[in-house]
Amino acid sequence: MAPTPSPETTDTVGHLRALGRLLPFLRPVLPRLILGTIAALISALLSLATPIAMRALVDGPLAESDASAVWPVALAILALALGEAFFVYMRRFLVTLPSTQIEASMRRSLYGQLQALPVAFHDRWQSGQLLSRAVQDLGMIRRFIAFGAPLLAVNAITLVVGIVILFFWSPLLAGAFVVLSAPIVFVALRFERRYFTISRSAQDQAGDLATTVEQSIHGIRVLKAFGRGRHALEGFTDQASTLRETEIDKARMDGHLWMWLTIVPYVSYAVCLFLGVWLAATGQLSVGTLFAFFAVAMVLNWPIESIGFLFAFLIDASNASRRFHEIVDSENTIVDPEEPKTIAVPRGRLEFEDVHFRYQDAQPHERDLVDGATLTLEPGETMALIGITGSGKTTLTALPARLYDVTGGRVLLDGVDVRDLTLAELRTHVAMAFEDATLFSATVRENVLMGAPDASEEALDRALAIAQAGFARDLPKGLDTEIGEEGLSLSGGQRQRLALARAVAADPAVLVLDDPLSALDVETEAQVEEALRGVLDRTTALIVAHRPSTVQLADRVALMRDGRIADVGTHSELLARSEHYRYVISSLEEAELDRKSIDAVTGSMQTIDVDALERQLEQEQDEEVSR
Numbered sequence: 216m217a218p219t220p221s222p223e224t225t226d227t228v229g230h231l232r233a234l235g236r237l238l239p240f241l242r243p244v245l246p247r248l249i250l251g252t253i254a255a256l257i258s259a260l261l262s263l264a265t266p267i268a269m270r271a272l273v274d275g276p277l278a279e280s281d282a283s284a285v286w287p288v289a290l291a292i293l294a295l296a297l298g299e300a301f302f303v304y305m306r307r308f309l310v311t312l313p314s315t316q317i318e319a320s321m322r323r324s325l326y327g328q329l330q331a332l333p334v335a336f337h338d339r340w341q342s343g344q345l346l347s348r349a350v351q352d353l354g355m356i357r358r359f360i361a362f363g364a365p366l367l368a369v370n371a372i373t374l375v376v377g378i379v380i381l382f383f384w385s386p387l388l389a390g391a392f393v394v395l396s397a398p399i400v401f402v403a404l405r406f407e408r409r410y411f412t413i414s415r416s417a418q419d420q421a422g423d424l425a426t427t428v429e430q431s432i433h434g435i436r437v438l439k440a441f442g443r444g445r446h447a448l449e450g451f452t453d454q455a456s457t458l459r460e461t462e463i464d465k466a467r468m469d470g471h472l473w474m475w476l477t478i479v480p481y482v483s484y485a486v487c488l489f490l491g492v493w494l495a496a497t498g499q500l501s502v503g504t505l506f507a508f509f510a511v512a513m514v515l516n517w518p519i520e521s522i523g524f525l526f527a528f529l530i531d532a533s534n535a536s537r538r539f540h541e542i543v544d545s546e547n548t549i550v551d552p553e554e555p556k557t558i559a560v561p562r563g564r565l566e567f568e569d570v571h572f573r574y575q576d577a578q579p580h581e582r583d584l585v586d587g588a589t590l591t592l593e594p595g596e597t598m599a600l601i602g603i604t605g606s607g608k609t610t611l612t613a614l615p616a617r618l619y620d621v622t623g624g625r626v627l628l629d630g631v632d633v634r635d636l637t638l639a640e641l642r643t644h645v646a647m648a649f650e651d652a653t654l655f656s657a658t659v660r661e662n663v664l665m666g667a668p669d670a671s672e673e674a675l676d677r678a679l680a681i682a683q684a685g686f687a688r689d690l691p692k693g694l695d696t697e698i699g700e701e702g703l704s705l706s707g708g709q710r711q712r713l714a715l716a717r718a719v720a721a722d723p724a725v726l727v728l729d730d731p732l733s734a735l736d737v738e739t740e741a742q743v744e745e746a747l748r749g750v751l752d753r754t755t756a757l758i759v760a761h762r763p764s765t766v767q768l769a770d771r772v773a774l775m776r777d778g779r780i781a782d783v784g785t786h787s788e789l790l791a792r793s794e795h796y797r798y799v800i801s802s803l804e805e806a807e808l809d810r811k812s813i814d815a816v817t818g819s820m821q822t823i824d825v826d827a828l829e830r831q832l833e834q835e836q837d838e839e840v841s842r
């Protein structure tokens with residue numbers, strides 16, 4: 216998603232306001248930034264002083280043919296040059312460190328906000344948009360703070376001081392110079408309006424491109440398995456071409472501005488040269504002053520020419536600041552209560568009390584996805600949740616840990632509304648394992664102990680044993696083996712077992728399992744379920760079941776239908792009294808039979824060289840892509 220900028224903020228004041236919002240990040244390093252800008256200003260003023268010394272040289276020693284008087288002026292010019300170089304160095308020295316500090320603290324704040332924002336926010340935002348803001352936009356802001364902003368301030372002051380000097384020497388010549396250079400203002404204003412929109416488009420398109428790269432890397436197996444490599448490449452190429460065209464438009468606009476910023480001053484120099492020579496010839500201006508006038512005008516050439524790219528820089532940075540604040544300003548709706556309650560000794564009674572929930576993108580005419588669900592899990596009880604696909608089971612299980620907040624009704628833990636507990640406390644009481652077992656680039660140990668970093672070695676052993684994840688000890692470095700994106704690849708079943716171990720290790724009062732055993736073969740699943748039974752005696756568990764065997768594990772089963780809990784009872788009670796339950800169970804059994812036959816086929820495939828087959832398949836697909 217890439218929000219479009221509001222039109223009222225596209226003027227210079229809007230840009231400055233957007234940049235002004237960076238002030239809280241600038242404040243801690245403001246003294247250094249100011250000193251850096253002062254250093255830049257001194258170096259610029261020294262560059263203006265050189266023509267003054269030259270004027271003295273031409274009108275003094277040169278005019279009077281006094282060779283001995285040349286030395287002091289030449290030494291003064293040398294000193295001015297050395298001084299200028301020193302202050303340029305000081306500017307870089309003073310400004311580089313704070314600008315990287317600002318970038319780092321902005322990045323920290325952005326990442327903190329991304330962590331704090333609810334799942335509903337992440338549902339709406341593309342990952343690439345977030346990535347490009349965290350990397351590209353913040354880099355742009357750093358460069359603007361380190362380079363663009365001081366230069367802008369210094370160039371503006373240099374221009375004013377330079378023009379004042381010119382007026383002081385010759386009001387007529389300086390007046391002509393200013394009037395002839397004035398069209399630059401109109402060119403710049405026109406540029407600003409058009410560049411703002413295109414700069415924002417380029418940044419948003421870069422975010423879209425990052426999303427595509429991220430998604431295709433994430434889904435590389437699917438793309439390869441379905442031979443969609445070429446299709447993905449075509450899609451990527453289209454997006455990259457669009458971005459390229461936008462960048463070319465940007466460069467064209469920039470080039471256009473540069474052209475005017477080069478032509479206009481030179482036209483004005485040419486006219487002023489005629490005028491200046493006439494003034495000197497008629498004795499109204501000394502040769503030294505004429506010479507110095509043009510030396511100063513040449514020094515002013517850079518501040519005038521740089522207006523173009525500094526202006527573009529300012530607009531890019533203000534857009535980057537807007538894009539940054541779009542995230543940072545996003546309202547976090549899932550926060551700690553002002554006066555939190557606490558549950559000293561959790562027992563694990565979980566109640567859904569007339570719970571309603573609808574996703575933000577739900578159409579007004581649609582009814583709530585969870586539409587008045589009421590269900591009570593007694594401490595230590597294991598409740599299986601079943602229903603047809605899309606009936607809202609996963610959504611309901613996301614509510615106790617406040618991954619989403621209910622839109623009506625309440626979820627109570629030991630009689631306390633989960634919204635009255637701090638998130639930190641709530642998440643020590645409620646642990647989750649999902650079907651999609653996400654592991655992070657860290658060691659096995661760190662992944663499993665994520666919810667309980669202080670857990671003992673025994674607790675870790677127990678969690679691994681329950682989840683049948685003993686295989687982790689046989690990895691190259693045992694539990695210290697790096698896994699995830701940067702480390703060792705694990706099978707889907709191995710990942711799920713570690714994710715389950717992670718949920719169990721936290722030793723929660725309530726365990727919410729959203730089909731966390733789907734990737735396990737039947738035998739391992741039976742072993743995990745057997746071991747889980749021991750844990751579930753002490754822990755309240757809500758388990759989304761997609762297999763009849765998981766239903767058997769439960770004390771009772773809740774049947775979800777049309778957003779409500781249509782019935783609750785033991786498996787045999789529901790079989791006896793609910794037709795819908797029989798329908799759901801029979802469809803689960805059918806799916807299970809299919810899965811067992813697939814397991815049998817894959818078992819017999821163990822004798823075939825699967826690796827060789829995979830390699831051959833990949834080779835064929837690569838050849839297809841390269842064709």
Ligand SMILES: Nc1ncnc2c1ncn2[C@@H]1O[C@H](COP(=O)(O)OP(=O)(O)OP(=O)(O)O)[C@@H](O)[C@H]1O
Nearest residue numbers: 338574576584602603604605606607608609610611
């Ligand atoms: N983040 C989301 N934003 C918007 N709609 C969503 C989101 N997640 C799920 N839905 C919609 O809510 C409905 C219920 O989804 P949910 O995953 O809760 O069902 P489920 O019963 O767990 O399904 P399954 O058995 O297939 O896993 C679906 O129609 C789905 O499209």
